[in-house]
Amino acid sequence: MIDSEVQQLEERVQRLLAAYQQARLEQKRALQERDRLLALNAELRRRIEGIVERVRTLESESEQET
Numbered sequence: 001m002i003d004s005e006v007q008q009l010e011e012r013v014q015r016l017l018a019a020y021q022q023a024r025l026e027q028k029r030a031l032q033e034r035d036r037l038l039a040l041n042a043e044l045r046r047r048i049e050g051i052v053e054r055v056r057t058l059e060s061e062s063e064q065e066t
Helices: 001-066
Strands: none
Touching: none
């Protein structure tokens, strides 16, 4: 009887360890994806700021011509 309980506990521990490892792997992947998206967001922000600056320059040049 005690052997079967120990066996069940061992199996449960193994399942918990596997679930924990899977959760850590998923967390690592989520953090990598977050970092990738943050870098992409920063690049898009720089590009948008460049476009806005170019539009402002064109507007000010247009106002100076008139």
